[in-house]
Amino acid sequence: MQSSLQGSFLKKVNTYKTGVLFVLPFLVLYVIFVLAPIVVAMYLSLTDYNLFEAPSFVGLTNYQLLFMDDDVFITAVSNTAVFAVISGPIGLIASFLFAWIINKAPMSKFFSLLFYAPSLTSAIAMSVVWMYFFSPDRYGLINNVLFNLGIINEPILWNTDPDTILLVIIIISIWLNMGSGFMVFLAGLKNTSQELQEAGQIDGIGNALQELIYIILPQIRPQILFGIINGVVNAFGVFDIALVVAGLPSPDYAGHTIVAHLYDYAFIRYEMGYASAISVVLFLFTFGIGQIAMKLLSSKE
Numbered sequence: 001m002q003s004s005l006q007g008s009f010l011k012k013v014n015t016y017k018t019g020v021l022f023v024l025p026f027l028v029l030y031v032i033f034v035l036a037p038i039v040v041a042m043y044l045s046l047t048d049y050n051l052f053e054a055p056s057f058v059g060l061t062n063y064q065l066l067f068m069d070d071d072v073f074i075t076a077v078s079n080t081a082v083f084a085v086i087s088g089p090i091g092l093i094a095s096f097l098f099a100w101i102i103n104k105a106p107m108s109k110f111f112s113l114l115f116y117a118p119s120l121t122s123a124i125a126m127s128v129v130w131m132y133f134f135s136p137d138r139y140g141l142i143n144n145v146l147f148n149l150g151i152i153n154e155p156i157l158w159n160t161d162p163d164t165i166l167l168v169i170i171i172i173s174i175w176l177n178m179g180s181g182f183m184v185f186l187a188g189l190k191n192t193s194q195e196l197q198e199a200g201q202i203d204g205i206g207n208a209l210q211e212l213i214y215i216i217l218p219q220i221r222p223q224i225l226f227g228i229i230n231g232v233v234n235a236f237g238v239f240d241i242a243l244v245v246a247g248l249p250s251p252d253y254a255g256h257t258i259v260a261h262l263y264d265y266a267f268i269r270y271e272m273g274y275a276s277a278i279s280v281v282l283f284l285f286t287f288g289i290g291q292i293a294m295k296l297l298s299s300k301e
Contacts, residue, residue, distance in 0.1 A: 038283065044276035051270050062277035073278070075253045076261040083170055083257065084235035091174045092227050095181030100212070102182075103189045112186060119179030127244035130172045134158035134245075162254035165246045169255055172241050177234050181227045188223035192216055228293045236286045239263060258282050 045062055047055035066073055102111045118126060133141045136157040143155045158164050192215075197205075200215045217224070239259035246255035248264065258278065266275035 041276045041279050041283075044273050045280045047273045047276075049271075049273040049276075051272055055273065058273070062274050063281075065274070066277055066281065072249075072253055072256065073258075073261055076256045076258050079166060079253075079255065080236055080238070080257045082166065083173070083238060084232065087170045087174050087177075088228075088231040088235050091178055092181060092224075092231055094174065095178045095227065096185045096224075098178070099182050099185035099189055100216075103186055112183070116179040116183050118176060119183075123176055123240045124244055126176055127172055127241045130168075130175075131159065131244065134168050136160055159245045160251055162250075162252040165250055165254040168245050169238065169242050172245065173234070173238055176241070177231075181230065184223050184226055184230075185220065188220035189216065192219045225293060229290045232286055232289045232293065236282060236289075258285075 044055060046057060046059060048058045048061075049055035098115060102108050102115065105111060135141070135143065136155055136159055138144060138147055138155045140155070140158070142158070143152070146152045146156070156164065158168050196219070197211060197215050200211060205211050205214065237259055238257050242250065242255045242257055242260055248260055250256055250260075259282070262275050262278040262282065265271045265278065
């Protein structure tokens with residue numbers, strides 16, 4: 001029985017050996033740089049490890065401390081969730097609308113390049129540029145305009161006031177990440193069927209909004225799915241923008257995110273076991289939301 005199964009397996013490998021050889025480099029790299037780190041992180045999350053001593057097994061203690069005793073982590077989860085709920089849908093809708101408008105506009109290639117260009121730059125570099133707008137003194141661009149209009153009498157402390165820190169991070173992140181989603185949607189729009197649009201006009205599609213809802217959106221469902229998953233990953237991975245805007249730790253932890261908490265314990269406190277537990281929770285969050293998005297939007301055909 002075993003020899004027959006082995007022979008069947010070898011026969012299949014021999015049949016698809018060309019495909020296996022092409023896929024093998026990717027599989028090797030995927031195992032080394034994706035699967036192996038996940039497994040190692042899951043193991044370390046069950047240990048007490050500080051980089052200087054051998055890991056000692058502590059079971060689920062790190063997770064217990066994380067959810068029961070770490071109030072800062074709960075704050076980080078709350079901030080990240082608010083950030084994701086606001087920046088995700090706004091960024092997705094804005095990316096699509098700009099792609100839809102520019103796709104129909106003259107000189108679309110030129111405007112596409114201008115729109116995508118900010119996504120090619122470093123998030124930290126662009127955050128520094130944005131801090132000129134949100135500078136907390138009266139010489140910051142936004143404060144200066146508000147002063148000249150007589151709307152405020154004292155400068156708004158954009159990056160030090162806990163009430164405004166998260167808002168600033170959301171605005172910068174939406175602007176910075178919109179370009180990648182824009183290019184995905186633009187590629188999808190350029191590959192929509194013109195025949196379906198013409199058939200829709202014959203069948204009674206009367207305006208651009210009806211064409212968008214009934215003809216275009218069903219054709220770009222894969223791009224919408226990719227945009228949602230990409231948005232989830234970007235939202236739960238926000239850190240560098242928050243670091244530039246509010247520092248680490250931020251005032252009253254108003255800009256503290258899950259990744260900032262992970263960075264704090266991993267590279268400042270060197271509590272790698274606890275940091276690994278944070279990374280596993282972050283992985284489960286993003287993986288779970290991604291799976292929900294795929295269930296809702298994946299084609300059933």
